[in-house]
Amino acid sequence: MFDSRHIKTFHQVVLSGSYSAAARVLGYTQPAITQQMKALERDVGTPLFVRVGRGLRLTEAGEALARHAAVILSDLSAAEQQMGALTRLRAGRVRVCGFPSANVSLIPEALARLAAGHPGIRVELLESEPPESLHRVVSGECDITLAFTYPGLHEQVPDALVEIPLLEDQLTVLLPTRHPLARRRAVKLADLAGERWIAGCLRCRANLLHECAEQGFAPDVAFSTDDNLVVQSMVAEGLGVAMTPALILGFLCHRKVTGRPLQPQSRRQISAYVLREHLRVPATALVLDELKAVSANKVGC
Known part of the structure; x- marks a missing residue:
């Protein structure tokens, strides 16, 4: 040599x-x-x-x-x-994997902040729901992944990953605006026991079943989709109600749909996950800082 x-x-x-x-x-x-x-x-x-x-x-x-x-x-x-x-953070590439509601709420604002201060850093955006998104970090497909967990469900995170908590996201119920409970400020889950439900991804569906079981009933799940726009359209047409995170209320755009918080409150934890050695990569650490800053400003979630 x-x-x-x-x-x-x-x-x-x-x-x-x-x-x-x-x-x-x-x-x-x-x-x-x-x-x-x-x-x-x-x-x-x-x-x-x-x-x-x-x-x-x-x-x-x-x-x-x-x-x-x-x-x-x-x-x-x-x-x-x-x-x-x-x-010196004049260049670099970071691959970020997020779940749908994070990709339309947290991540765009974080990337805008990043572009303003460090235009040379490029971010590649991927999309997966947990737990698949967690395994994409371990396999090297991405550098940072955003994922959510529910307090009542015991979920295994790969040992190789470091968790960086970002925020707690309150769960809400989407109702048609003409629904009798839409006039309430908050809705009890038990009051929706007789409704048809539109469930989300596998992890969200599991939480829906768990929370309803805690209230003494099994929900009648008529449809399942992880597309938030599809959920809104189905709720608007009276095909069912849906449990959804408050994070999506910022882009709730259907005039026939309204969101109401659950009573008592129920929340999910949103975190970023990285391999420990990636914490020392300057561009990756900067993206994490921007995600933390944006998450801290999310009021009401």
């Missing part, structure tokens, strides 16, 4: 034509140049120069190394510049 310092010195000796001239350019003493060239020749295993009068001539091995030296030094310089850009 060659020492890059020795390659740089060798390149300058070739350009300058002598050890003494290279020493003047590099600010070294001539003995220091001589020692570096001897060390490089030991690494190569053969002489690189021969004396010709008062000057130097490259050996065949020296000529071969000289052809590569400029390329090696150019690549090293480019690598140093790129590493500097990454560590």
Whole structure:
């Protein structure tokens, strides 16, 4: 393995034509140049120069190394510049995986903040529901994933992941605006025991079944979809009611649908998950900071 310092010195000796001239350019003493060239020749295993009068001539091995030296030094310089850009947050790429309601609420605002302060950092956005999204971090498909958990359900998180809590998201019920309970400020789950339900993803459906069981009834699940716009449309047409997180109320756009908080309150925990070593990557750490800042400003969730 060659020492890059020795390659740089060798390149300058070739350009300058002598050890003494290279020493003047590099600010070294001539003995220091001589020692570096001897060390490089030991690494190569053969002489690189021969004396010709008062000057130097490259050996065949020296000529071969000289052809590569400029390329090696150019690549090293480019690598140093790129590493500097990454560590000083002028460049970088972070792959973020979010679940649907996070991808339309938390993540866009965080990316806007990131773009304003660090336009050179690029974010690739992916979408998966937990637990699949957690395994995508472990498998290397993404650098950060956002996922949610419910307090009443025991869910296993891979040991390799570090959890960064972001916020607690209150659960609400979506009702048609003409529904008798839509006039209440909050709705008891037990009051909806006779309704047909529109369930969400597998994790959300499991929580719906769990919470209804806690209230002494089994919900009549008529439809299941993880598309929030589809849920709104179905509720608007009176096909059922739905339990949904408050996070989506900010983009609740159907005029025939209203959201009401549950009483007593029920919440889910939203967290970011990363591999521990990714916490030391500057761009990844910055994206996490922006997600935490946006989450802290989510009032009422």
